[in-house]
Amino acid sequence: MKLDRRTAMQIVGTGILSMAALLCCIAAWAVDSAPASGPDRPKVTDWMQAWGSISAVFAGLIAAGAAAALLMHERQQAREAREALAAARSGEEEERAQLVFASQIGLSVSSGKIHSARATIFNHRTSPIHWVSGAVELIDGRQIPLLPVEFILPGGHANLRGPAEPLIPSSGDARMDQDLSIAILEFTDSTGQRWKRVDNTRPRRIPHNPYLRVREVVEADQPPATPE
Known part of the structure; x- marks a missing residue:
C-alpha cells in the first residue's frame, strides 16, 4: 500500500499526540493520587525530575516521528524516481521498436x-x-x-x-x-x-x-x- 506524504505525516502526528495524551493522563493520575502531606509527599525536586522525564519522552517521540516522516518521504522519492526511470526506458524501447x-x-x-x-x-x-x-x-x-x-x-x-x-x-x-x-x-x-x-x-x-x-x-x- 502506498501512502502519500500528507497521509504519512497525519499518521505519525496522530501517534505522537496519542502518546502525549497518555503521558498527560499518567501525570494527572500521579498528581491526584499523591498524598497532600506526610513523609510520602513528593518533593519539588521529585516533580521536576518527573516532568523532566516526561519532557524527554516527548522530545524522543517528536524526534522519532520526524525521522519516520523523513524516511517515508525519502522512500517515496526513491520509488517515484524508479518509476520515472522505468517509464523513460520503456519509452525508449518503444521508439526503437517503431524502427x-x-x-x-x-x-x-x-x-x-x-x-x-x-x-x-x-x-x-x-x-x-x-x-x-x-x-x-x-x-x-x-x-x-x-x-x-x-x-x-x-x-x-x-x-x-x-x-x-x-x-x-x-x-x-x-x-x-x-x-x-x-x-x-x-x-x-x-x-x-x-x-x-x-x-x-x-x-x-x-x-x-x-x-x-x-x-x-x-x-x-x-x-x-x-x-x-
Whole structure:
C-alpha cells in the first residue's frame, strides 16, 4: 500500500499526540493520587525530575516521528524516481521498436482467387531482430500467414511470403484488395522482448514466456506462438 506524504505525516502526528495524551493522563493520575502531606509527599525536586522525564519522552517521540516522516518521504522519492526511470526506458524501447515496420504489401490474384500474400519487413534499428513473422489481413478480416525468417540484420530487410490455404475468393477488384490489406508484424529484439505491430501502429509488447519459447524452438523449429 502506498501512502502519500500528507497521509504519512497525519499518521505519525496522530501517534505522537496519542502518546502525549497518555503521558498527560499518567501525570494527572500521579498528581491526584499523591498524598497532600506526610513523609510520602513528593518533593519539588521529585516533580521536576518527573516532568523532566516526561519532557524527554516527548522530545524522543517528536524526534522519532520526524525521522519516520523523513524516511517515508525519502522512500517515496526513491520509488517515484524508479518509476520515472522505468517509464523513460520503456519509452525508449518503444521508439526503437517503431524502427521495424512492414511495407510493400502485395497479393497474388488469379482466376478470382487470392493465392498468396507478401510483405517486406524493414529493420532500421542498430541491432538485429529475430523470429520475424507476420500475416497479411484482408479487407474482410481473414489473414494469410507469412512464412517467418530467423533474423534481419540492422539496416536490412526481408521479403515474407505466404500461401493462402485454402484459396480465398477475391472481391473482384484486385487493386482494392491489395490497397486495403494491412500487415501484422511480430519480432523479437536484441533484449529478448517480443513485439507486435498492426498496420505499423504503435508497437505492443508481447508477454515473455521463456519455457514456451524454448520448447517451441526445439520441438517445432519455429518462432514462438503469440497469444491473442
